[in-house]
Amino acid sequence: MIFQKLKNLNYLLIFLLILLSFIGAAGLYSAADGSYQPWATKHLIRFYVFLLMAMVISIIDIKLIYKYSYVLFIISLLLLISVEIIGVLGKGATRWIRIFGLSIQPSELVKITIILSLAKFYNDIKFENIKKISYLFFPFLILITPFIFVVIQPDLGTSLSIIVLGIFILFFVGIRIWKFILGLILSVISIPIVLQFIKPYQRDRVISFLNPESDPLGQGYQLIQSKIALGSGGATGKGFLQGTQSYLEYLPEKQTDFIFTLIGEEFGFLGTIFIIALFILLIAVCYFISIKSFHSFGKILALGVASNIFIYVFMNIAMVSGLMPVVGIPLPLISYGGSVMLSIMISMGLVLNVDLNYNLKKLNNA
Amino acid sequence: MFYSEQKKQITTYNRRTFFLFLLKLSLFSAVGWRMYNIQILDSSKYKTLSKKNQIDLEIIFPLRGKIFDRNNILIAENEKVYDVYLIPENTKSINNTLNSLSKFIDIDFAKRRKIIELTSKVKKFEKIKIFENISWSILEKIETNKYNLEGIFIAEDHLRVYPYKEVFSHLLGYISKPNQTELSLPFISKMPDLDIGKEGLEKSFNPLLVGKAGQREIEVNSKGRIIREISKVDSIQGGELSLSVDLRIQEYAINLLKSYRAGSINVINIKNGEILCMASTPTYDANKIIKKPNKEYWESILSNSLSPLTNRSLQGLYSPGSTFKMIVAIAALKYGVINSNSTHSCSGKIEFGDRLYHCWKTNGHGKMDVTDAIKQSCDVFFYETSKKIGIDKIAKVAQDFGLGQIFDISMPNQKKGIIPSKKWKKTTLGESWYAGETLISGIGQGFVLTSPFQLAVMTSIIASNGKMIEPTIVKRKNVNFKTNTKYSKEIKIIKKAMFKVVNENKGTAFKSRLEDVKFAGKTGTSQVRSISLKERESDEFRKKEQEWKNRDHALFVGYIPYDDPQYAISVIIEHGGSGASTAAPIAKQVFNYIHKLDL
Numbered sequence: 001m002i003f004q005k006l007k008n009l010n011y012l013l014i015f016l017l018i019l020l021s022f023i024g025a026a027g028l029y030s031a032a033d034g035s036y037q038p039w040a041t042k043h044l045i046r047f048y049v050f051l052l053m054a055m056v057i058s059i060i061d062i063k064l065i066y067k068y069s070y071v072l073f074i075i076s077l078l079l080l081i082s083v084e085i086i087g088v089l090g091k092g093a094t095r096w097i098r099i100f101g102l103s104i105q106p107s108e109l110v111k112i113t114i115i116l117s118l119a120k121f122y123n124d125i126k127f128e129n130i131k132k133i134s135y136l137f138f139p140f141l142i143l144i145t146p147f148i149f150v151v152i153q154p155d156l157g158t159s160l161s162i163i164v165l166g167i168f169i170l171f172f173v174g175i176r177i178w179k180f181i182l183g184l185i186l187s188v189i190s191i192p193i194v195l196q197f198i199k200p201y202q203r204d205r206v207i208s209f210l211n212p213e214s215d216p217l218g219q220g221y222q223l224i225q226s227k228i229a230l231g232s233g234g235a236t237g238k239g240f241l242q243g244t245q246s247y248l249e250y251l252p253e254k255q256t257d258f259i260f261t262l263i264g265e266e267f268g269f270l271g272t273i274f275i276i277a278l279f280i281l282l283i284a285v286c287y288f289i290s291i292k293s294f295h296s297f298g299k300i301l302a303l304g305v306a307s308n309i310f311i312y313v314f315m316n317i318a319m320v321s322g323l324m325p326v327v328g329i330p331l332p333l334i335s336y337g338g339s340v341m342l343s344i345m346i347s348m349g350l351v352l353n354v355d356l357n358y359n360l361k362k363l364n365n366a
Numbered sequence: 367m368f369y370s371e372q373k374k375q376i377t378t379y380n381r382r383t384f385f386l387f388l389l390k391l392s393l394f395s396a397v398g399w400r401m402y403n404i405q406i407l408d409s410s411k412y413k414t415l416s417k418k419n420q421i422d423l424e425i426i427f428p429l430r431g432k433i434f435d436r437n438n439i440l441i442a443e444n445e446k447v448y449d450v451y452l453i454p455e456n457t458k459s460i461n462n463t464l465n466s467l468s469k470f471i472d473i474d475f476a477k478r479r480k481i482i483e484l485t486s487k488v489k490k491f492e493k494i495k496i497f498e499n500i501s502w503s504i505l506e507k508i509e510t511n512k513y514n515l516e517g518i519f520i521a522e523d524h525l526r527v528y529p530y531k532e533v534f535s536h537l538l539g540y541i542s543k544p545n546q547t548e549l550s551l552p553f554i555s556k557m558p559d560l561d562i563g564k565e566g567l568e569k570s571f572n573p574l575l576v577g578k579a580g581q582r583e584i585e586v587n588s589k590g591r592i593i594r595e596i597s598k599v600d601s602i603q604g605g606e607l608s609l610s611v612d613l614r615i616q617e618y619a620i621n622l623l624k625s626y627r628a629g630s631i632n633v634i635n636i637k638n639g640e641i642l643c644m645a646s647t648p649t650y651d652a653n654k655i656i657k658k659p660n661k662e663y664w665e666s667i668l669s670n671s672l673s674p675l676t677n678r679s680l681q682g683l684y685s686p687g688s689t690f691k692m693i694v695a696i697a698a699l700k701y702g703v704i705n706s707n708s709t710h711s712c713s714g715k716i717e718f719g720d721r722l723y724h725c726w727k728t729n730g731h732g733k734m735d736v737t738d739a740i741k742q743s744c745d746v747f748f749y750e751t752s753k754k755i756g757i758d759k760i761a762k763v764a765q766d767f768g769l770g771q772i773f774d775i776s777m778p779n780q781k782k783g784i785i786p787s788k789k790w791k792k793t794t795l796g797e798s799w800y801a802g803e804t805l806i807s808g809i810g811q812g813f814v815l816t817s818p819f820q821l822a823v824m825t826s827i828i829a830s831n832g833k834m835i836e837p838t839i840v841k842r843k844n845v846n847f848k849t850n851t852k853y854s855k856e857i858k859i860i861k862k863a864m865f866k867v868v869n870e871n872k873g874t875a876f877k878s879r880l881e882d883v884k885f886a887g888k889t890g891t892s893q894v895r896s897i898s899l900k901e902r903e904s905d906e907f908r909k910k911e912q913e914w915k916n917r918d919h920a921l922f923v924g925y926i927p928y929d930d931p932q933y934a935i936s937v938i939i940e941h942g943g944s945g946a947s948t949a950a951p952i953a954k955q956v957f958n959y960i961h962k963l964d965l
Contacts, residue, residue: 127375172386174378231404231412269405276398280391287387291380299379303386310390317397321404 005059010289010355014051016282017333017348021047023275024334026240027263031255034241039255039336046338050345057349062357065350066297069120073113073142079106080149096339107158108343110146111165115304115347117142118166122173123297123363130174139170157327161311168307169300226258226320229265230272237268255336257328261320272317275334279313289355297363298354305347312340424584427560428577429524431604433538433567435613436640436841441534442568444524448505450497454485457517466515470507471497498658499525526561526656530613532649533620536677537611537777537839539566540652561656566677567607567839570776577604608841610640618959619645622952627914628940630678631956632822636830636931638845639837641775643956644819646678680780683815684938687892688743688874688945689923690764690810692828692860694752695736697763699856703754706859709735712746719802723749726891740863741873743889745809752808757799760807761787766850768823768835769816775839783820786813811893822936825923828864829886829931831857864888865928868950875922875950883961887924887935887953889945894918917941922949926957933960 021044028039083097083106096103118139122130129135143166150159167180229243243265254262264272286306293299309332316331318324330337332344404412433442450471457463464478473481484494500508500520508520526541528534541561548562562576563569580601585594619631623645633643648670654663667674676682698704714730715722725731725745731738739747752760764770770785784790786807788799806812816824819837826835832854833847864886867873874889895916920942925931935953942948 127371127378168386172379172382174375174382227404228412228415230401231409232416233405234409234413235406264401264405269401272401272405273398276394276401280394283390284387287383291383296375296379303383307386307390310393314390314393314397317401321397321400323397323400 002059005356006055008356009055009058009352010285013282013285013289013348013352013355016278016285017047017051017345020275020278020282020333023263023278024259024331024336027259027334028255028336030241030243030266031259031262043336043341046341047333047345050341054345054349054352057346058352058356060353062298062353062360063363065116065353066120066123066363069113069116073110073117076106076110076113077146077149079104080110080146082106084149084152102338102342104342105158105339107146107150107153107155107162108339109346110150111158111162111308112305112343112347112350114142114146114162114165115169115301115308116350118169118173119297119300119304122300123295127174131176136175136179139166155328156325157315157329160327161308161315161329164311165304165308168311169304172303173296173300222258222326223322226261227322229261230321233265233268233271235269237264237266237271240266242266256330257316257326257335258320259335260317260331263334264320276313276317279309283310286351289351289358293354293358295360295363298358298360302351302354305351308347309344312344424582426580426582426599426601427524428579428601429603430526430541430561431575431577431606433575433607433609435609435611435616436642437612438608439613441530441609441613442526442528442538445527447499447523447525448520449495449523450500450508451493451519451521452481452485452496453493453517453519455517460485460517463515463517466511467508467518470511471500471504493519498523528652530617531651531653533613533617533645534611535566535649535652536646536679537566537609537644538652539568540564540655541568542656565675565778567609567776569778571607574607575604578602610635610642610838610841611644612642612963612965614963615643615956615960616645619643619956620647620649622955623647623939626939626942626948628672628678629942630682630818630936630938631952632679632819632936633956633960634822634826634835634837634934636826636833636835636925636934638842639826639835639847640842641837641839642933642960644677644679644839646676646682648672648674650674677777677779678817678938678940679819680777680817682938682940683781683783683817684919684921684940685812685814685892686769686810686816686821687890687919687921688745688810689821689824689888689890689921689936690814690816691740691743691748691808692864692888693764693767693769693824694748694755694760694808695740695860695863696767696853696856697755697760698751699736699859700763700853701755701759704736704751706737707735709733710739710747710750712744714746716746716749718749718753718805719800721802723802723805736859737863737866740860740888741866741870743867743874748808749805752804753801755804757804757807758787758789760804761785761790763853766852767827769820771820771823773819773823773837775837777839780819781817783817784813784815810890818936818938821921821923821938822934825887825925825936826934828857828860829925829934831861861886861928864924868924869928874946875924875954877946878950878954880926880954880958880961883926883957884928885924885926885954885957886928886931887922887950889950890919890921890923891944891946892919892921894941914941917943920948921945922953924950924953924957926961933957 025040025044028043029036032039079097086097096105098104121138121142125135143162147159147162150162171180232238233243243262260272260275263275267274283306286302286309290299290302290306293302312329312332315324315327315329316335319326319329330340332340429444432440432444435441452460452463454460460482464473464481467473481494481496505520508515508518512518528538542564543559544562560576560579563572568575578601580599582598583596585596615633619633623629623631624647627648629647631643631645632641634641650667654660699706711733712725712727712731714728715724717723723745726743730746731742731744734742734744734747736747738744764785770783772780772782786803791797791799791813803812807814823835823837827833830847832850832852834850835847836845865884867889868875868879868887869884870876875887918941920939922937922945923935925934935956937949937953937956939948939952
């Protein structure tokens with residue numbers, strides 16, 4: 001049974017994951033000035049441990065996952081809140097919690113459980129009820145509760161991606177477009193209220209994004225440096241380990257949020273397009289699994305995960321190329337960092353699971 | 367019905383899946399287009415930017431704070447100097463550059479090797495300091511020939527300078543690069559190349575004097591040339607320090623001491639505790655330590671057996687000799703062992719246990735009361751007296767008068783000295799106290815060890831009728847010291863005796879008296895070796911010129927004017943002979959000088 005399942009796993013998806021993580025390791029090797037320490041080795045070890053975990057998730061009975069979707073959401077929400085409380089009790093804001101020797105950002109996990117909860121919710125209700133405003137209340141609650149806790153952390157990037165993720169899923173299940181427009185208008189009206197939550201440094205980020213030259217040494221400085229590194233890479237790049245900008249320590253967080261810049265400098269336009277193409281392929285595979293699935297739970301789940309990955313990748317590349325403010329979003333499987341890797345691999349395990357169970361007609365509480 | 371609902375749902379899913387995928391694809395296209403713009407279309411622009419664009423962060427060292435004497439005369443300042451730097455990247459060959467440079471400045475083989483070694487250790491574009499503090503003539507030559515000197519440039523620096531050279535060295539100390547342990551101090555760790563105070567006030571006031579570093583962000587091209595300054599935060603010069611010391615008195619004291627091999631003079635303003643003079647010889651010139659190369663000078667200091675680095679005023683320990691007799695007398699009067707009329711007869715020696723204890727006057731002083739005993743410094747009187755008080759009470763009084771103590775005057779490495787007691791001997795030597803040792807201690811010999819500065823403080827307390835003088839090295843406004851009334855009666859008697867020491871015939875310092883302003887004091891002569899009976903009996907002994915290191919230390923403590931004491935002094939001349947013949951005349955000169963200054 002288990003071997004049968006393992007045999008039927010979507011190995012194209014797994015191959016794409018392995019390829020991306022190796023590209024990440026190469027970038028991290030270069031970021032450390034041609035050394036496996038301190039990032040590249042750890043990156044690969046994490047990847048393989050989490051890949052194993054993803055495969056375990058993929059063979060769990062999907063009914064079990066379906067059954068406990070809300071419970072998992074509540075658990076991840078509690079983790080998120082506990083980070084908040086620890087932050088208040090301890091010294092200053094924190095986004096991390098240590099579990100089993102791993103620093104975990106509950107806000108990353110919460111995105112997965114949001115997808116699960118919304119998938120379960122829309123799997124359960126009748127199609128005609130989707131139109132009803134009253135049925136929007138519960139999904140709204142699922143989205144807005146974690147959103148608030150992430151905003152006050154404050155984590156601009158993640159809170160933004162939670163909202164975009166919610167819009168993608170709600171759109172997918174058939175919510176009318178005018179409702180999104182209404183929601184947009186309502187949120188624009190509520191911006192003054194939100195601004196009270198936003199800390200001065202976040203406001204500075206937005207301002208510096210709008211005019212990078214105004215603050216050449218702050219956020220704008222990072223953007224200028226990032227663009228110089230990317231641009232000087234040209235069509236084919238300076239070659240592996242030949243990047244100069246990154247070595248000269250001009251780029252902060254080059255191993256996390258700005259790893260794409262480093263790769264772009266060393267491998268040029270070819271390298272960056274190749275990575276974008278790989279992610280498009282990865283997302284397309286998830287879409288394919290979504291279309292293939294017979295049940296709404298699987299469809300929504302696979303599409304939600306695809307959207308989540310899309311948001312990461314798009315925001316990160318838009319950020320380092322100066323299309324978006326520097327909000328601190330990593331590039332999945334390539335940036336260094338265990339938390340995002342963990343959440344991505346959990347979600348990949350779920351998609352693999354959906355893929356194995358595509359032919360189930362309907363999932364029910366019964 | 368159910369079926370059609372499901373079909374509708376599937377249709378919605380498929381339509382929206384398609385739409386979402388299209389949306390994501392177009393958004394990816396947008397970032398792809400963006401990358402195309404940056405990496406293909408604008409690539410040449412960014413390539414030139416990337417070549418130029420190296421941003422360096424330069425730390426601007428703060429100027430060290432100035433130090434003034436009490437009359438705002440600069441005694442520590444910073445002088446502009448010029449250093450020669452080499453940037454290896456800018457030379458065609460380091461050897462060629464050094465060859466050209468050697469026409470103007472002497473580069474020996476060792477120096478050349480060191481420079482080349484250094485260049486291999488740092489990054490090519492980093493500058494290396496190869497010469498410090500070059501002379502004007504060399505500066506001119508290098509500047510006029512700079513086009514032939516690739517990779518060489520000159521930069522301004524500041525050198526700590528002490529205009530009065532050796533006069534304040536023991537007080538101020540000097541500065542130097544921090545060592546490994548000092549690098550862990552928070553304000554130093556960020557600037558490992560910044561000199562910090564290593565001794566004296568430079569050390570203890572380093573946090574005040576060091577100032578705050580600034581920084582400069584500069585964009586440099588690949589040649590290391592500065593293209594523009596991005597930001598600059600100026601450094602803030604360290605705070606200023608005004609000492610209580612008077613340059614004139616300090617300089618005068620140092621010059622007096624120069625006639626002897628080693629000694630110390632300390633002057634305290636009794637009214638407010640300000641230290642006006644803390645002179646110690648032999649001394650050193652801190653400028654020569656700071657100015658590199660200093661190896662030769664260091665070696666000459668370290669090989670000097672008189673150890674010029676020691677600040678004798680605070681770190682030199684001597685038997686106080688007869689200057690200790692005031693303490694014994696106060697203790698004796700206080701604890702009722704004697705009164706002002708009690709007398710002892712001095713026959714030149716007394717026997718105690720199985721030993722003879724000699725008075726400095728071989729034939730004896732005759733009948734002595736406490737005033738006479740201090741005036742003529744009769745040893746036998748104090749043998750008899752201390753025998754009766756016991757060592758512990760003497761120690762108690764000595765402590766009350768500042769002996770055996772360290773003072774809160776921001777001077778590092780003060781020595782406590784020894785004020786012996788029964789407990790002290792038990793704990794440090796593990797032996798019990800012998801009564802004979804009390805006799806020896808009673809004339810300030812034996813275990814008793816004090817620093818010259820402690821004696822000055824002791825004298826200040828006596829002169830001020832028991833005020834708890836808190837000395838200071840930093841200029842001070844008026845203060846009110848608490849008065850310890852415990853010894854008021856006793857001090858009065860002692861002060862009368864101290865007046866007679868200087869101003870009455872037969873007083874040990876009578877020859878050193880001043881006519882227009884009268885001072886009081888006490889001489890002391892402390893033995894550095896025991897004198898054998900045979901030597902004592904031969905007349906030749908006193909006349910004979912002793913070997914320098916076997917000669918007695920000469921001491922004098924005193925205050926002026928006698929009726930309203932303003933200044934206290936302690937003088938010690940190492941192996942200077944007797945206090946009366948050597949130390950007292952020096953005190954007289956200093957007092958006379960201060961009096962004429964009319965502060």
